[in-house]
Amino acid sequence: MTNTRFDTTCIGNAIVDVISKIDDDFLTRENLVKNSMNLIDEARAEDLYSKMGSSVEISGGSAGNTAAGVASLGGRSNYIGKVRNDQLGDIFAHDIQASGVNFETPRSEQGAATARSFVLVTPDAHRTMNTYLGACVGLGPDDIDPEIIAASAVTYMEGYLWDPDGGKAAFRKAAKIAHEAEQRVSLTLSDSFCVDRFRSEFIDFIDGGVDILFANEDEIKSLYQTDQLDVAVNAIRDSVEIACITRSHEGSLILQGDTNVEVAADRSVDVVDTTGAGDLYASGFLYGFTNGRSLAESGAIASIAAAEVISHMGARPAVDLKELIASRMG
Amino acid sequence: MTNTRFDTTCIGNAIVDVISKIDDDFLTRENLVKNSMNLIDEARAEDLYSKMGSSVEISGGSAGNTAAGVASLGGRSNYIGKVRNDQLGDIFAHDIQASGVNFETPRSEQGAATARSFVLVTPDAHRTMNTYLGACVGLGPDDIDPEIIAASAVTYMEGYLWDPDGGKAAFRKAAKIAHEAEQRVSLTLSDSFCVDRFRSEFIDFIDGGVDILFANEDEIKSLYQTDQLDVAVNAIRDSVEIACITRSHEGSLILQGDTNVEVAADRSVDVVDTTGAGDLYASGFLYGFTNGRSLAESGAIASIAAAEVISHMGARPAVDLKELIASRMG
Numbered sequence: 022m023t024n025t026r027f028d029t030t031c032i033g034n035a036i037v038d039v040i041s042k043i044d045d046d047f048l049t050r051e052n053l054v055k056n057s058m059n060l061i062d063e064a065r066a067e068d069l070y071s072k073m074g075s076s077v078e079i080s081g082g083s084a085g086n087t088a089a090g091v092a093s094l095g096g097r098s099n100y101i102g103k104v105r106n107d108q109l110g111d112i113f114a115h116d117i118q119a120s121g122v123n124f125e126t127p128r129s130e131q132g133a134a135t136a137r138s139f140v141l142v143t144p145d146a147h148r149t150m151n152t153y154l155g156a157c158v159g160l161g162p163d164d165i166d167p168e169i170i171a172a173s174a175v176t177y178m179e180g181y182l183w184d185p186d187g188g189k190a191a192f193r194k195a196a197k198i199a200h201e202a203e204q205r206v207s208l209t210l211s212d213s214f215c216v217d218r219f220r221s222e223f224i225d226f227i228d229g230g231v232d233i234l235f236a237n238e239d240e241i242k243s244l245y246q247t248d249q250l251d252v253a254v255n256a257i258r259d260s261v262e263i264a265c266i267t268r269s270h271e272g273s274l275i276l277q278g279d280t281n282v283e284v285a286a287d288r289s290v291d292v293v294d295t296t297g298a299g300d301l302y303a304s305g306f307l308y309g310f311t312n313g314r315s316l317a318e319s320g321a322i323a324s325i326a327a328a329e330v331i332s333h334m335g336a337r338p339a340v341d342l343k344e345l346i347a348s349r350m351g
Numbered sequence: 352m353t354n355t356r357f358d359t360t361c362i363g364n365a366i367v368d369v370i371s372k373i374d375d376d377f378l379t380r381e382n383l384v385k386n387s388m389n390l391i392d393e394a395r396a397e398d399l400y401s402k403m404g405s406s407v408e409i410s411g412g413s414a415g416n417t418a419a420g421v422a423s424l425g426g427r428s429n430y431i432g433k434v435r436n437d438q439l440g441d442i443f444a445h446d447i448q449a450s451g452v453n454f455e456t457p458r459s460e461q462g463a464a465t466a467r468s469f470v471l472v473t474p475d476a477h478r479t480m481n482t483y484l485g486a487c488v489g490l491g492p493d494d495i496d497p498e499i500i501a502a503s504a505v506t507y508m509e510g511y512l513w514d515p516d517g518g519k520a521a522f523r524k525a526a527k528i529a530h531e532a533e534q535r536v537s538l539t540l541s542d543s544f545c546v547d548r549f550r551s552e553f554i555d556f557i558d559g560g561v562d563i564l565f566a567n568e569d570e571i572k573s574l575y576q577t578d579q580l581d582v583a584v585n586a587i588r589d590s591v592e593i594a595c596i597t598r599s600h601e602g603s604l605i606l607q608g609d610t611n612v613e614v615a616a617d618r619s620v621d622v623v624d625t626t627g628a629g630d631l632y633a634s635g636f637l638y639g640f641t642n643g644r645s646l647a648e649s650g651a652i653a654s655i656a657a658a659e660v661i662s663h664m665g666a667r668p669a670v671d672l673k674e675l676i677a678s679r680m681g
Contacts (some may be wrong), residue, residue, distance in 0.1 A: 116405035
């Protein structure tokens with residue numbers, strides 16, 4: 022292993038969230054499945070926005086949220102993602118850098134605008150996302166700096182990155198570099214619909230070299246097309262070094278070889294908006310893991326980070342997670 | 352009086368708030384006076400933004416918040432303000448229209464970007480604002496539609512509008528049209544520093560034809576350059592039909608001729624961010640007043656609306672104020 026400059030490099034779709042509270046009828050009228058992430062084109066983005074109430078804009082993007090979380094925990098965090106040189110791109114770049122994350126990806130100078138995701142939050146705190154990828158389609162292998170990947174203890178990528186054309190190639194290049202440098206590759210399955218879109222490619226990619234996998238129950242069952250969690254758990258156990266299976270308010274299950282670690286959810290908060298729960302779980306686990314904590318400790322940090330982010334609107338920490346963890350875990 | 356199409360038309364600087372939590376040391380380092388509104392140029396805006404942590408973007412602008420509040424209360428609300436045809440302008444226009452406010456002001460096609468205000472919120476929930484006026488400087492008399500002003504029961508303007516060059520002329524034109532149509536003119540003094548900048552002009556304008564004035568204690572004392580609230584109160588009483596003097600957690604005082612109405616503050620909420628308290632107080636009073644409520648009832652609505660907006664980040668209502676008022680006042 023080479024010397025590491027970053028605990029984690031997170032690669033993903035760079036997105037500004039446009040968050041609006043809606044009622045369940047809105048989802049019905051717009052034919053939206055609660056908790057899903059839908060890809061939308063520019064025309065649908067305009068149509069949907071015109072129907073939504075007033076909104077709040079906050080930087081988001083799954084892997085961007087994870088990167089911000091790692092930095093807030095005190096970890097050395099790098100992010101790779103593509104925005105345009107527009108006002109939303111300014112906001113995205115400002116926020117991730119102000120969070121303490123290294124972010125050097127060149128912005129696109131032409132083409133589609135910075136990506137946005139319309140995050141519709143129902144009264145039960147669940148979120149349904151509608152993402153216009155915009156400038157994200159410009160991310161490609163040229164945006165992967167080999168020196169940075171080789172100097173990152175974990176290179177973490179979101180499954181969503183397979184949606185834009187160049188993302189997949191960037192993904193594969195980064196994984197190859199990481200392994201050549203004897204660093205780890207991590208993947209989150211992102212969303213069960215995303216798994217549906219790329220199932221066989223995901224399985225090949227995981228078998229070919231994912232070291233740390235994140236998934237929730239729906240995603241891992243979708244990956245192996247089974248209704249039984251046990252079947253999926255046994256399959257993923259054989260395919261990766263570590264798998265973290267999140268189970269919402271039931272906590273999470275961390276697998277490593279024959280070891281099973283059950284982690285309780287942190288139920289100390291009122292849930293306001295579930296956006297970012299999985300992203301911040303990954304922050305907590307990866308921060309712990311890359312800083313020598315045990316699987317159980319890393320899982321506990323993950324649970325606290327996830328609980329913080331669902332206690333307020335927006336998918337990035339609203340408090341200093343390093344201080345929060347110190348106060349909670351000593 | 353002509354038939355009214357709107358209960359209120361609010362005219363002001365159309366601004367997107369960029370809200371960030373900071374500590375008091377930040378204000379000291381940046382030489383900022385807590386609770387003040389500072390005008391900044393583009394270079395200072397970039398400098399300040401680079402020093403701020405990650406932020407949340409929410410549509411704001413004092414009179415824009417008031418317009419959104421009137422609509423949320425169920426009032427017929429119109430807004431006049433200038434944005435550019437850029438992403439932040441899209442956000443501003445979407446949000447105010449989605450709030451139920453009529454907004455027809457043409458956007459500027461060139462020149463400065465849509466205005467933003469960096470709202471710095473300290474742990475005590477107080478806000479210090481730093482406003483880059485940007486496209487607001489393009490507002491002028493041509494943006495005042497005589498038919499709309501003549502059809503508005505109250506035309507309400509923010510003192511801040513005197514800062515950009517054309518605002519003052521738009522202001523005077525609107526007041527003249529309103530009075531010719533036998534409608535009312537309302538003004539908020541906005542900020543004690545704003546009063547300092549325009550004291551003699553404000554006094555002339557108020558004496559010349561403001562019907563309903565809003566001010567907090569600092570602003571009204573600054574207007575008449577006195578340390579004694581009684582002195583200022585007696586002076587404004589003689590100059591306008593109705594004056595609403597807000598006194599933070601001590602409630603407000605409503606003056607009409609020899610009548611004094613003392614209104615209690617609504618202390619039922621935890622204060623998170625004081626941004627918008629005065630704006631929403633004005634929404635509540637103007638909604639009540641234009642819908643036939645008494646001064647005391649209008650003041651009570653104002654107190655509830657102000658309390659709602661300080662219970663969360665952002666300067667516009669997060670709930671349906673009409674429902675809130677119904678549940679609180681029956």
